[in-house]
Amino acid sequence: MSNGDDEADASDDAEADGSDVTAEELESRLTEAGDALEAAETEADLDDVESSLDDIESDLEAADLPEPDEDDDDADDPREELESQLSDLRDDLGAQRGPYAEDVVAIVSDAADTVTDSEWTDDGEAEAQDAVETFLDESAEFVDHDADTGGDFVAAGDALSTVADAIDSANLDPDEDAETIEGLLEAAETLETGLEDAEVWDDLTVQEQLDARGFYDILTNENRKDFPPEWNAAKLHAEEGDFEQVLFAYDKLGSEFFDGYIVDLLYNLGSDAEPAFDAMHQRAQKRDKGPIEVLGKIGDERATETLHDYIDGDGDPALQKVTLRALGAIGSAESVQPVANRLDADSEEVRSVAARALGLLGDTRAIEPLSDVLKSDDSDSVRASAAWALRQIGTEAALDEAARYTDDRAYLVQAEAEKAASA
CATH class of the missing domain: 1.25.10.10 (Leucine-rich Repeat Variant)
Incomplete structure (x- = not known):
């Protein structure tokens, strides 16, 4: 036989596991998280938003929400709509983060491998050399390094690896060094495009x-x-x-x-x-x-x-x-x-x-x-x-x-x- 204390305990348990949360409450919390994301200025702010989204996701999974009428194709599914809003906010959060120094390091390291491993035509080697030299000059404006090819394309891969190491060692902060990281990222993406456009043997027909x-x-x-x-x-x-x-x-x-x-x-x-x-x-x-x-x-x-x-x-x-x-x-x-x-x-x-x-x-x-x-x-x-x-x-x-x-x-x-x- 149950008593009032048992019912109170059950109510407390429901609140603790989030099963009694309503769709309206979850939607309100998602709106608040969206506002916080829009106002975020630092990585710490974004971390707070991500934590809020994690809590909302946990409560949404545990929530006992009404199921749509299976016989009504146009019936609303509150869980599906909330999951969609949550997914969109996570995408927006990811887009708002960064850039990070490790993003630049990854691009430059990949470029070093491309320079070393690609089978360049004579024209392509000259084009790739120009792209590397331009990057070395531009990156030096944002981070100290002594990378230099000496005009020899054979040294280009090592030079790029030197820059990647210098960026990694600089311990750039995504908030305090945002402009530096953005400048390096732009230079790295320009390098990446230049190497993609440079001619390799596979770009030519067999007869060419x-x-x-x-x-x-x-x-x-x-x-x-x-x-x-x-x-x-x-x-x-x-x-x-x-x-x-x-x-x-x-x-x-x-x-x-x-x-x-x-x-x-x-x-x-x-x-x-x-x-x-x-x-x-x-x-x-x-x-x-x-x-x-x-x-x-x-x-x-x-x-x-x-x-x-x-x-x-x-x-x-x-x-x-x-x-x-x-x-x-x-x-x-x-x-x-x-x-x-x-x-x-x-x-x-x-x-x-x-x-x-x-x-x-x-x-x-x-x-x-x-x-x-x-x-x-x-x-x-x-x-x-x-x-x-x-x-x-x-x-x-x-x-x-x-x-x-x-x-x-x-x-x-x-x-x-x-x-x-x-x-």
Whole structure:
């Protein structure tokens, strides 16, 4: 059974948790907060307004407000209207705060990264340099710093970082140093705009990028023979040993059509294409067959570790065959066991190419597994490849193994055996 004290306690609890507050009271408090925000002159004033808004939000969440009639689409929802007013006031509060020194530091630090990380054209570098120099001069009017590029764009990023550190160390107060912060912010935003407007390579079309790099300068009326001109220029640059231009075009043009041209060009250059190793190795890591073939022709053993992964297991037979040929051409002793493992591949063609790759490697450790293939493989073409490989190894033991099959049932095997016997 309740008594008057119980009812009084319940009323006190309702007041404490804000559940009995009315929409009219909340709206009145929001109006007062709006007036206080309009009159605020310092960060402390804004902090007081924010505290009031926090209290109002807590009471609004706890308030037991009437729900709109679900059957009336035009019915007012007091909670929704109050939440909207509160949100608007918070937006106005945020807009009225600052600016702060940390805002300027963030812009200048980002600008330093932009200067350092962007790939500027010649014109863009000059434009960016002007923007940095202007900022250094303007910022010096508001904060002491010794930042200087010395006319060298390479130093521009460090110079901006120096200014950012100086601003951060100045401990500028948003109220007492408002004019200083505003001046620095204006200078920083001008710097930001200047860097955004400065030309980077990505602003240019591919042809414009090639032209800016002088890629087409090698073309004359006398040597302009092939189409497209990019292919013509790439061949001429390769003939002169300028692989930097060739690879720049290879990277920028990126079409399957042009990629095929460049891969063929590098393949035919053989070991002379060694300057292209890094680019081809990177493409080969995407399991691109053309670059893998080029790596085989270049013959650099640095590629073998990557290529060994592509012949592990019974994956893509076409990729395995290309990779096995490349490993055979490179000729690293480290490849003997990985290649020999493919003599057990499911694919007859892979087994055949693996046998021939072992012949190219020329390592005597391959004699035994090749002899086993010659003796027991179900495919005569694979057995013939094993006999050929033994001939390439060329030691007495290897030749003797191959020569044992001069009377073999398969002509291809017999022919290889006869060559071994007469060697």
